[in-house]
Amino acid sequence: MPTLNWIGKEKVINHHLDVPYRVLDHKYSFDENGQHHGDNESDNKIIRGDNLEALKALLPQYEGKIKCIYIDPPYNTGNEKWVYNDNVNDPKMKKWLGEVVGKEGEDLSRHDKWLCMMYPRLKLLQRLLADDGAIFISIDDNEQAHLRLICDEIFGYNNFINNVIWQKKYSPQNDAKYFSDMHDFVMVYSKNKINWDRNLLPRSDEQNKRYKNMDNDPRGPWKSSDLSVKTYSPDYDYPIETPSGRIVNPPQGRCWRTSKENFEKLVEDNRIWFGVNGNNVPSIKRFLSEVQDGQVPVTLWLRADVGDNQEARQELKKIFSDSAFPFDTPKPPRLIERILQIATDKNSIILDSFAGSGTTAHAVLNMNKEDGGNRKFILVEMEDYAESITSERVKRVINGYDDIGGTGGSFSFYDLGEPLILENQYLNENISIDKIREYVYFMETKEVLSKNRDSYYLDTHNNTAYYFYYEKEKITTLNYNFLKTMKEKAENYIIYADNCTLSEEELLKYHITFKKIPRDIKRL
Structure with a gap:
């Protein structure tokens, strides 16, 4: 399989492993009671912060559970003024930090920076994607070819689905130097192509x-379909007499699609149409009631069907009146709704880690209102407008805006909090014990801790009981006194503590694996 090399690739292939795990810091919630500081425990989340760190923060709860991912990353046109800020420990790449990425002639490393930015994010998105899920990526010709190659590497070239062409504008640009650019791409990959089953539209x-x-058939409306086929078989080449007495043979080199015996049955069942006067070449009747309830998605999405950039700008003006927006090419909700129709069910989780103006949440809320679904959205936005535009838009969609009624719904807004494990490898004591316990249990079992108990016991998984014997204010020791406090019965035990005074023979006798805090806590 062809691979792509660029400046810095060897430094970013595993960079996602070096990114610190940060907890999510709840700031406020929004629901039918308006905005408030209490946590409404909404499944919908808006996260303000760097999306690489935010994706890492989502892993303990959402790894392998996101049904549909949509992202609209920088197209790298040279006009977007995006900045490469990933803290990769390499002198050559540190020179890039804080520099605005310019046009290709001005910035010869422009494509290298974009690839270094995208690669670790796609690695984490691949981990978050469900085994029957798919990712949809908006892109244009600036990076489309590069994106295809790195997605082949990360998702597997066998999991490529299609490259959709979306008509993003209606009017051509007469001042275009070469061609007037009328479309973008939406690149589609599955996590596992065998398990991905798209919906009909x-x-x-x-x-x-x-x-x-x-003919007033009691089975309802129908349309006629050609009775002949190209694949020739002499058994299916026979003359047919129409009701008017005309003899009809299949066209030269073709034959009928069914045997003479079955054809007579179709005539008897009034499934053959000879025309109003009974003199036409026979055709087969296809009833609307019998066709599949939907249509197979195509790879050409026209603005009339899914909207364009102009429609998206007009929608933002309706929501925010005459405010100015930092979005030259926003996406219309109808575009994302088309993706949701194809790739989600009514209970799916949808992730957008380049949230921008919040179009993905808008589309999710629209779909839920339309079909009574319970789709959940997770948005990540690092720019200053994460609250003033992204979350504000979602609030207004929920409540209603202009002359459009509200969708209802709720969400919680988060900031990226502190790292759970500090650079000196010690646990961050500013982090709540509940958050630490959840992290430890996930790293052991890849399952979400369903309940935080008052005791040191976490839960039992696959006949193994997990204990996290940790106190911020004292040293904990796994000894006989602690064993006496353990109530849960299991075949095996994994116990975290600061120290252990039990011998290897005693640990073996009681089927205990001791893990030292913080040394043996796994890193994401």
């Missing part, structure tokens, strides 16, 4: 109007 009224009922 709803049939349109225009499609249904093609079905008539010219």
Whole structure:
């Protein structure tokens, strides 16, 4: 398989492992009671902070559970003024930190920086994606070819689904130097192509109007379909006599699609159409009631069906009146709704780690209102407008804006908190014990800790009981006194503590694995 090399690749392939795990710091919630500081425990989240660190923070709760990911990363046009700020420990790359990425002629490392930025984020997104999930990535020609190669490397080239063409504008640019750019791409990869099953799209009224009922058939509207096929078989090449007495043979080099015996059954069942006067070449009737309830998605998405950049800008003006926005090419909710129709069910979790103006949440709320679903969204936005625009838009969509009624719903807003494990490898004592316990249990079992108890006992998983004997104010020791406090019965025990005075023979006797805090706490 072809691979892509660029400046800094060897430094970022495993950079996602070096990113510190930070806890999410709840700031406020929003629901039917408005904004308040209490935690409404909404499944919808908006996170303010660097998306690489935010994706790492989501792993303990969401690894392998995101059904659909949509991202709209910087296209790297040279006009976006994005900055490479990942703290990769390499002198060459440290020179990039804080520098605005410019045009190609001005910044010869522009594509290298973009790839270094995208690679670790895609690695974490791949981990978050469910085994039956898919990721949709908006991109244009500036990085489309590069993106395809690194996605082949991260997701596997066998998991490539399609490259959708989206008509992003209606009017051509007469001042374009070469061609007027009328489209973007939406690149689609699955986590595991064998397990990904896309949904059919709803049939349109225009499609249904093609079905008539010219003979008042009690089975309802139908349309005629060619009875002949290209694949020739002499057994299916026979003359047919129409009701008017005309003899009809299949076209030269073709044959009928069914045997003569089965054809007679179809005639008897009134499934063959010879025309109003009974003199036409026979065709087979396809009933609307019998066709599949939907249409297969295509790879060309026209603005009439899913909206364009102009529609998206007009939508933002409705939501925020005459405010100015830092978005030249926002995405319309209808574009994301098309993705949701294809790739989600009513209870799916949808992640957007380049949230921008919050279009993905808008689309999720619209879909839930339309079909009564309970889809959940997670947005990540690092820019200053994360609260003033991203979350504010979601509030107004929930409550209603302009002449559009509210969707209802709720969300919680978070900031990225402190690292759970400090650079000196000690636990951060500013982090709540509950958060630490949740992290330790996830790292041991890859499961979410369902309940935080008052005791040191975490939970039992696969016949192994987990204990985290930790106190911020004192040294803890695994000894016989602690064993006497243990109530849970299991085949095996994993116990974390600062020290252990039990011998190897005693640990073996009681089926105990001792793990030292913080040395033996696994790192994400």
